[in-house]
Amino acid sequence: AQSVTQLGSHVSVSEGALVLLRCNYSSSVPPYLFWYVQYPNQGLQLLLKYTSAATLVKGINGFEAEFKKSETSFHLTKPSAHMSDAAEYFCVLTGGFKTIFGAGTRLFVKA
Amino acid sequence: KAGVTQTPRYLIKTRGQQVTLSCSPISGHRSVSWYQQTPGQGLQFLFEYFSETQRNKGNFPGRFSGRQFSNSRSEMNVSTLELGDSALYLCASSSTGTAVETQYFGPGTRLLVL
Numbered sequence: 001a002q003s004v005t006q007l008g009s010h011v012s013v014s015e016g017a018l019v020l021l022r023c024n025y026s027s028s029v030p031p032y033l034f035w036y037v038q039y040p041n042q043g044l045q046l047l048l049k050y051t052s053a054a055t056l057v058k059g060i061n062g063f064e065a066e067f068k069k070s071e072t073s074f075h076l077t078k079p080s081a082h083m084s085d086a087a088e089y090f091c092v093l094t095g096g097f098k099t100i101f102g103a104g105t106r107l108f109v110k111a
Numbered sequence: 112k113a114g115v116t117q118t119p120r121y122l123i124k125t126r127g128q129q130v131t132l133s134c135s136p137i138s139g140h141r142s143v144s145w146y147q148q149t150p151g152q153g154l155q156f157l158f159e160y161f162s163e164t165q166r167n168k169g170n171f172p173g174r175f176s177g178r179q180f181s182n183s184r185s186e187m188n189v190s191t192l193e194l195g196d197s198a199l200y201l202c203a204s205s206s207t208g209t210a211v212e213t214q215y216f217g218p219g220t221r222l223l224v225l
Binding site: 032043045095 | 115144146153154155156167201203210211213214215216217218219221
């Protein structure tokens with residue numbers, strides 16, 4: 001069975017602080033993992049993806065994520081939050097003809 | 112390249128009616144997937160089409176159906192609408208729909224059922 005768990009439905013950080021959004025997965029087949037961002041009233045936009053080429057993946061807007069097989073995790077980080085990062089973030093697992101979304105984490109950035 | 116487009120963007124219907132939503136994928140993309148997004152259930156997979164064939168289907172009742180045309184444009188239809196069908200319906204396209212590919216999402220159609 002495949003599943004994705006995002007820890008924390010809401011995360012609040014101050015501008016300039018580290019952003020850490022957590023994602024754990026379960027998969028019986030080699031997983032492909034994605035992080036997408038959704039701004040209000042918009043569709044989802046790809047931030048980055050893991051496709052087994054490298055465990056540390058760099059994405060757009062300064063985000064990166066590290067695939068840790070031993071911990072079944074794919075946490076998203078950004079060293080310094082910006083106000084424009086306020087949005088909802090989804091961790092997504094694909095494999096075996098299935099696409100499974102995490103519940104999403106809404107990121108708030110305080111000035 | 113133009114992105115994924117969805118029409119209409121907003122729609123209001125009443126219970127019992129039916130609705131058809133349209134999605135035009137990125138040029139050259141042959142896989143189109145549909146998702147339902149609600150505050151309570153999050154993002155859920157409806158179905159995926161590739162070359163006019165439904166390849167994969169989520170756990171939705173038969174009232175939800177779709178099709179894909181030879182130009183890869185896709186439509187989804189919901190018959191006998193229920194209040195719980197109120198949601199943002201997102202479509203996404205990719206080249207061939209393999210697990211490793213990025214999906215490109217449209218802005219969605221927001222459906223309100225009264």
